Amino acid sequence: MRSFVNPLFAVILAGVLAACSSTPTEQDTSATDTSGMDSQTGTTQPVQRPESTRPDTSSVPLTADNFHNHPSNYDGTTDTRVIYFAFDSNTVPAAAFETLRAHATYLKNNANAKLRLEGHADERGTREYNVALSERRAQAVQKFLRVQGVSSSQLEVVSYGEEKPAAFGHSEMDWAKNRRVELNYVAGRP
Amino acid sequence: MKRLILALVLATLTVAARAELLIKVTEGRVDAVPIAIVPFDGDNEAPEQVSAIVEADLHRSGQFKPLPAKNMLSRPHTKDAIIYRDFRVLGQEYLVIGHTKPRDDGRYEVTYGLYDVGRQRELFSESYSPTKAQLRDVAHAISDRIYEELTGIPGAFSTKILYVTHNRGAKLPYQLQYADADGHRVKTILSSAEPIMSPSWSPDGSKIAYVSFENNGKPNIYVHDLASGQRSVVSRERGINGAPSWSPDGQRLVITLSKDGNPELYMVNVNGGGLTRLTDNYGIDTEARWMPDGEHVVFTSSRSGGPQIYMLNINDRSARRVSFEGNYNARPDVTPDGRYLVYVHRRNGSFNVGVQDLQRGTFDIVTQTNMDESPSVAPNGSMVIYGTQRRGTGVLEAVSIDGRVKVELPSKEGEVREPAWSPFL
Numbered sequence: 375m376r377s378f379v380n381p382l383f384a385v386i387l388a389g390v391l392a393a394c395s396s397t398p399t400e401q402d403t404s405a406t407d408t409s410g411m412d413s414q415t416g417t418t419q420p421v422q423r424p425e426s427t428r429p430d431t432s433s434v435p436l437t438a439d440n441f442h443n444h445p446s447n448y449d450g451t452t453d454t455r456v457i458y459f460a461f462d463s464n465t466v467p468a469a470a471f472e473t474l475r476a477h478a479t480y481l482k483n484n485a486n487a488k489l490r491l492e493g494h495a496d497e498r499g500t501r502e503y504n505v506a507l508s509e510r511r512a513q514a515v516q517k518f519l520r521v522q523g524v525s526s527s528q529l530e531v532v533s534y535g536e537e538k539p540a541a542f543g544h545s546e547m548d549w550a551k552n553r554r555v556e557l558n559y560v561a562g563r564p
Numbered sequence: 565m566k567r568l569i570l571a572l573v574l575a576t577l578t579v580a581a582r583a584e585l586l587i588k589v590t591e592g593r594v595d596a597v598p599i600a601i602v603p604f605d606g607d608n609e610a611p612e613q614v615s616a617i618v619e620a621d622l623h624r625s626g627q628f629k630p631l632p633a634k635n636m637l638s639r640p641h642t643k644d645a646i647i648y649r650d651f652r653v654l655g656q657e658y659l660v661i662g663h664t665k666p667r668d669d670g671r672y673e674v675t676y677g678l679y680d681v682g683r684q685r686e687l688f689s690e691s692y693s694p695t696k697a698q699l700r701d702v703a704h705a706i707s708d709r710i711y712e713e714l715t716g717i718p719g720a721f722s723t724k725i726l727y728v729t730h731n732r733g734a735k736l737p738y739q740l741q742y743a744d745a746d747g748h749r750v751k752t753i754l755s756s757a758e759p760i761m762s763p764s765w766s767p768d769g770s771k772i773a774y775v776s777f778e779n780n781g782k783p784n785i786y787v788h789d790l791a792s793g794q795r796s797v798v799s800r801e802r803g804i805n806g807a808p809s810w811s812p813d814g815q816r817l818v819i820t821l822s823k824d825g826n827p828e829l830y831m832v833n834v835n836g837g838g839l840t841r842l843t844d845n846y847g848i849d850t851e852a853r854w855m856p857d858g859e860h861v862v863f864t865s866s867r868s869g870g871p872q873i874y875m876l877n878i879n880d881r882s883a884r885r886v887s888f889e890g891n892y893n894a895r896p897d898v899t900p901d902g903r904y905l906v907y908v909h910r911r912n913g914s915f916n917v918g919v920q921d922l923q924r925g926t927f928d929i930v931t932q933t934n935m936d937e938s939p940s941v942a943p944n945g946s947m948v949i950y951g952t953q954r955r956g957t958g959v960l961e962a963v964s965i966d967g968r969v970k971v972e973l974p975s976k977e978g979e980v981r982e983p984a985w986s987p988f989l
Contacts, residue, residue: 492781498915500895500908500937501982502762502807502820503864503871505783506827506848509804513825532782533804537759542732544935544956 438546442553443467451476452564456540457515459553461496464510466518474515477557478522480564485528487562491515493533494540494556496549501535508555509533515555530560589626591970596629597714600656603633604676605641605663611696614664614674617703618710620746621721624962625711625946626969631656643677648684656681658714664699671695674702678710687713700749720944721745724986726753726763726772727951727960731978740774742790745942745985747960747973753788763982764808764817769989771834773798773808773817785819787834798836807851812858818842818878820850829863831878842881851895852876856902862886864894873907873920887920889927895938899945904965906939906948917950919965930967940985941965949973951981 436444442458450472457470481487493512495504512531519529541548604615622628637650640661651659662676677689694702708719723745731737736755740763743750754760758777765772773787785799785808799805803822810817821830829842829849843849847867854861865874871894873887887893892910909918909929917931917939939950949962958979962971
């Protein structure tokens with residue numbers, strides 16, 4: 375028998391809750407940018423990235439370990455189309471929340487828009503197992519967007535495993551760049 | 565003078581052809597059987613050097629150590645011309661002689677014999693009359709016959725392999741290739757802008773199944789008839805359609821589908837009908853291989869946390885775990901006698917091919933490279949071909965089930981991966 379609570383969904387919820395009470399730096403980043411975005415929500419103007427209010431993140435070193443959660447990978451708008459993941463993880467990184475909320479807002483305001491979530495893995499491990507793992511990453515992003523109120527009919531999941539790498543080297547940094555979900559608008563591109 | 569130039573050109577061509585045949589045996593057996601394969605009379609004038617192909621085949625098995633022709637004291641082509649002493653003093657146990665002669669009808673006559681040097685007697689001799697296009701087939705048939713005569717195990721030199729290549733930057737970068745087991749006579753079966761995965765043979769070798777993302781970037785499972793090139797879609801469900809494996813009776817496939825939200829094993833008729841779910845749990849279930857008994861499938865499951873190997877009874881749907889070493893075991897294949905499982909095992913961050921003896925319960929790592937994957941067993945159970953990385957790119961290698969023989973297969977440009985060894989054809 376299947377239980378009522380989908381464990382994956384529980385993980386996402388836990389991730390959302392954790393983000394709300396995470397480290398001061400992340401909290402500050404999130405709070406500042408969210409307020410900046412809220413002031414624009416609902417207007418017909420394109421969402422402007424509030425450059426001046428963003429903290430300077432250039433001093434945070436970019437490593438293979440923090441690549442998935444590094445602020446420089448996410449601009450908080452629908453311009454960001456790739457979400458990265460930690461090794462062996464399908465948890466949506468906190469640094470990507472604001473970006474995903476921007477996509478959710480866009481999708482809710484544009485019912486004709488359709489987003490394909492393409493899951494990818496790094497090259498380590500067996501190929502079909504990696505297809506399964508990367509599907510879980512794409513499903514994690516899908517559930518994040520659904521929680522934000524996006525209609526399931528606007529979302530589609532495809533998983534490619536390690537078959538379509540973004541980086542072709544074999545270093546830890548290459549692998550960090552390949553553990554990702556690509557947000558590909560197949561209709562109504564922002 | 566003209567004759568001399570022609571002879572020189574022929575000699576150069578011969579060298580080139582020989583070089584192409586060189587397969588690197590990186591690790592051989594110390595007890596490899598010494599065998600002298602005298603270059604066949606007429607081989608240099610024939611479009612394929614039959615004796616050189618036989619030599620490369622036996623060398624690649626790791627169980628034979630062919631004598632280089634330059635070290636031979638005499639090079640007989642007929643039984644009467646054999647001086648056994650010339651081969652005995654060089655420590656040779658067996659001798660192969662023969663000829664390749666063009667016939668008036670455009671075919672060739674290939675006649676050869678196998679001789680026991682110690683007992684100074686003929687073991688057998690036989691003759692073939694191939695067309696030019698069949699010369700390589702005859703060479704592999706000769707290798708099979710000699711191998712079986714001397715080891716008691718059927719040779720697998722006449723078999724084929726499927727593999728996937730990825731040439732980044734090409735218009736159609738993903739290709740499914742079909743080749744002789746020695747890597748020659750490559751034919752491209754499918755070229756695509758989108759990934760191709762998991763080729764699998766029907767038990768009679770006439771058809772293959774694979775995953776192709778050619779339909780709008782989504783994975784569909786295809787069955788492809790090799791002779792006619794005709795294809796049909798077996799599965800195009802929502803989500804993952806993956807990891808096809810053919811049943812021993814050729815009627816069904818076991819596949820992986822995630823249409824209900826989670827990757828599970830299903831059974832489906834080759835024509836796409838009769839879809840039946842086999843597993844049901846929150847873990848990932850995938851990479852199934854049918855066991856030779858037709859009653860079980862061995863597969864990868866994460867139901868206990870990380871990926872481990874499980875055995876599923878397809879009648880009562882019960883599954884039991886069979887791998888217990890380490891925290892990553894995946895993508896099993898099985899020997900034709902059902903005794904050994906080969907699968908990918910992670911140890912200290914390195915992915916290697918492991919062999920589990922289901923009878924004795926032992927487990928051994930048989931490869932030492934770093935990113936080994938997709939092991940596929942030869943139909944005679946002697947060797948395992950697998951994908952790995954050398955010089956930053958994907959290549960194919962083979963290892964004997966006991967780990968004593970290792971062979972690097974000649975690789976072309978681009979990534980080569982996911983080899984699948986054919987059944988006996």
